[in-house]
Amino acid sequence: MRKQIVAGNWKMNKNVQESTQLASEIVSEVKGLNLDNTRVIVTPTFVNISEVVKATKGSSVEVAAQNMHQAKSGAFTGEISAEMLTSLGLKTVILGHSERREYFGETDAILVEKVNAALANGLEVIFCFGEVLEDRKSGNHFKVVESQIKNGLFHLPAEAWKNIVLAYEPVWAIGTGETASPEQAQEMHAFIRKIVADKYNVEVAENVSVLYGGSVNPGNAKEIFSKKDVDGGLIGGAALNADNFIALVKSF
Numbered sequence: 001m002r003k004q005i006v007a008g009n010w011k012m013n014k015n016v017q018e019s020t021q022l023a024s025e026i027v028s029e030v031k032g033l034n035l036d037n038t039r040v041i042v043t044p045t046f047v048n049i050s051e052v053v054k055a056t057k058g059s060s061v062e063v064a065a066q067n068m069h070q071a072k073s074g075a076f077t078g079e080i081s082a083e084m085l086t087s088l089g090l091k092t093v094i095l096g097h098s099e100r101r102e103y104f105g106e107t108d109a110i111l112v113e114k115v116n117a118a119l120a121n122g123l124e125v126i127f128c129f130g131e132v133l134e135d136r137k138s139g140n141h142f143k144v145v146e147s148q149i150k151n152g153l154f155h156l157p158a159e160a161w162k163n164i165v166l167a168y169e170p171v172w173a174i175g176t177g178e179t180a181s182p183e184q185a186q187e188m189h190a191f192i193r194k195i196v197a198d199k200y201n202v203e204v205a206e207n208v209s210v211l212y213g214g215s216v217n218p219g220n221a222k223e224i225f226s227k228k229d230v231d232g233g234l235i236g237g238a239a240l241n242a243d244n245f246i247a248l249v250k251s252f
């Protein structure tokens, strides 16, 4: 059975003290929860990963990275490799976030290299995609999402999908306070599962967790997460506060 996941993407927020404090608060709040089928993930910025790994040691809270470079090592000033992440004990990396695509020029071709490098190093990939408002308004959103998934992931063999998590993040809903309605999320998630089933098989499609991201908060999470094909969320703003984040973890 696929897992439910609440992943907090801290983006470029929180210094080292704030990061460890938030992580410690989350650790102490998850202690009393039954998380048999729910994974709780936090993704601090690179410089704070080590300290957050220490702060979460021994707890069920997982630490992941927000990005990585595709090369093994070398002259790539300012970049971080997959092996550097695994050497810290990380098991998961977010790739293809719309902010990386938009502000840092990450193309489908670059993402293929990143996905391959991550998987080759034993990392699980939370692969993000989603349409901009124009696409949604013109009814192009299914096509856009299909092409992002196809171009980024459909070169993979079926067995690689056990290390893939999908994150549908409509760009118009990220940090805007505007959320896709639970019905819009469900409709897209069902579509995503269908194209994965068509390309591979029903088993791969049913086993992959598909997260929703875009202005999820304690007020709307329950309804969104209750949808059949929504397996949790990739959370930005609401993940920066332990109470809000834990409220989301309790929203299944």
Ligand SMILES: O=C[C@H](O)COP(=O)(O)O
Pocket (backbone or CB within 6 Å): 009, 097, 169, 173, 174, 175, 176, 177, 213, 214, 215, 216, 234, 235, 236, 237, 238
């Ligand atoms: O990675 C998280 C998403 O970009 C969602 O961000 P948000 O919850 O602040 O809208």
